[in-house]
Amino acid sequence: MDRGMVIFLGALFTFSSSWLGLIVFPFQQLGHEQPYQKSDSDDPYPQPLQGIAVAGKRVYQANGCMYCHSQQVRSQRFGNWWDDNGEERTGADIKRSWGLRRTVSRDYLYDNPTMLGTMRTGPDLANIGVRNPSAMWHHTHLLNPRSANPWSIMPSFPYLYKREKIVGDRSEKALLLGREWTVHPGYRWRPTPQQWDELLRERGATILRQVLASAPTETFDLTTADGQKRLLDFWLTTPEEDYQIVPTADGEALVAYLLALRKAEVPLPEAKE
Amino acid sequence: MTAVEIALFATVIGSMVLFGGAAVLALGWAFRSGQFDNFDRGAKSIFGPDEPIGEATDGFPDMNHERK
């Protein structure tokens, strides 16, 4: 075949077929979807992101969250597994309580970019705002996921938080975490045996008072190594006295975005499964 | 399937047939006009007098026993 033009036209035609079929037609088909409103008194669904959640989406994008977390709930027909009786079952996403129903195209009407995701190294987040509505939980988890789930391999995000000296009262936004998580934000702190000996020598009485304040029924025999270690374990779970960890603007925005992820909440006529 | 979906499906299948058909027609034309004649020559076009068929042209740098 000696003609460039033949190759060019062939390449053009074969490729336009997929361009028309996979891009232009879906664009036409999906381009005119409207929000769903069951009755005039209901708010239309979905709603665009509001307030700082918009900035939170930027944080989610910038840090590549979607490379481990998908945002889609698959239908009851997807995901085959075998129960204890050896019977084949499907629909794992919904049974894992990742959403009450499958997600459909209308759920993503205002998403830009639409981060459906292709990996589930971590759990699906399409519906995380409904599944776990506690902002404080998300903050403690983001600071160091191991503080919530010891087995987690998610990165810590200490740069979304700042550790600051408490001036006056502890902030309302301060994270409720023991000192093991807050001394080195993002890591888990534990003094070496020598450091602990030193701490006990210098501030032993204060430390014991602090621990007993939160665990009044406990007794510690500080003459034994075992008792000292037990005191350390308790002490590490008590909050620092002088320092607190508060979210930065990015941290607050990201959690606002996570809480706004409420797909698969409102029933839609086209998503029965 | 709604009517819209059927219409879309028909359009997609139709376009596949159309473009696929165009490709087949182009192939047919190419055959008839002799574009595919003398394949042998085509396959041999990358060889020349300096690097003729039957001569290998690459080896590890220190394996000189393969060289002339």
Place this chain on the structure above:
Amino acid sequence: MATTAAMTTTVDDSARDRAQAAAERAAIDASCRGPVLFFAASAIVWLLVGSLLALLASVKLHTPYLLTASPELTFGRVRMAHLQAMGYGWLSLATVAALLWQMCRLSRAELVYPKLLILAGVLWNIGQFLAVVGIILGDATSVEWLEAPAYAPPFFIAAVGIISAWTVAVFRRRREPHVYVTQWYILGAIFWFPWLYLVAQFMIFWSTAVGVVQPIVNWWFGHNVIGLWFTPVAVGTAYYLIPKIIGRPIHSYYLSIIGFWSLALFYSWAGMHHLIGGPIPGWLSSASTVGSMMMLIPVLAVAINHHMTMRGHFHRLRYSPALRFTVFGAIAYTLVSVQGSFEALKDFSEVTHFTHYTVAHAHLGVYGFVTMIMFGLFYYMVPRLTGREWASSTLIRVHFWCAAVGIAIYFAGLSIGGWWQGRMLNNPNVPFAHIVNYTLPYLFSRSIAGTLMTAGHLAFTVLFVMNVAGWGQQRAGGPTFFVEPPSASLSGPQRIGPRDL
């Protein structure tokens, strides 16, 4: 057999022809030297950057406390920067080097407008630098394969425009009347890639395609950038290098034509299986499943063709580095494509989707297939551009075995781990903690594989730098060639020891 007199004339004539053809080939290679080596060198720089980012991301996934306080080096950013460095730095720039050189050689035309090409290379590298640094600093888009912040794409678009126009210009100056199959693949690629990239950029970032249209465009692009940009040039390279190295024409030119046109028709339809089960119209993923299964036709056509060409010449894998890398890549192409076709089926996909199995598959494609063929091409091409042989065959062996064993461990580990990860994800009675713990050893095996591959890349970089710096043995005159000793490599007292591998 001709008469003696006629034979003498033929020998004289053929010696003159030979010298003439050698001079022409040498002139073409010499004209390519600057621009092609520039693309090749910058590709290797990005290969190293991408390798280090990959290694860091891989270790972070099983050792989450590593550098966890750094926003710049958080897993998500490093992973995105890795993809950009490898996809648009290493793979694309190597692809450009491959297509420039092969287009000149196959057209028997000298490279024209070298400064324009250098400009394209500089623009591309600026865009690439902005993309990687922008992602690290927190400007990423989180659109897979298009993570580059908005200020990088204009550089890519300008560079690709120059390269495509230049390729057509050289093609139109061709002295060789026949258009070899490699040239079709190159012509297809330089036409498809700009179209893909512009449509994706336009629809995702510059216009208002929101909602699920975005992931549809995204995966049409993401899959096709592999299938219609890297794959055609890599397959085309194999179609040139294998016959050229062993000195035997391609087994069936018919098959190569069928392979080309069926690839063009079917691959472009295959991308939507990345969204199977997702919130997109069902017919889309069905159409893609059909496209994926039809891909068996071009893949088997290429596999049969390459195998039949190599038949009887496999012993040459022992002494030609270029051939060994290229054939490795060609075999990986068959494996990864057949695997990909079945991965698009619903029953298969609902287990492997969302798991490390897909990551293993992707790396068998971009590394086992495309990268290995590009290595093969570099081993063949660079000495012909610099006039120097490779300085150390030991380093070549180190490179090959690190790369080959590395990708094998990578693929095996993540495929097995990913498969069971998918099975457990589908069973709601298995707690998520159990799945995470289960995958850890496999993620660790990936770090071992990544270390090996990176070591291989370092060996390769040293070889390349030495060659360009003039440390290798000089090639004898223009393009050297050597006559294969008739069946010498098979018969005769030969020891095949580990050193020969």
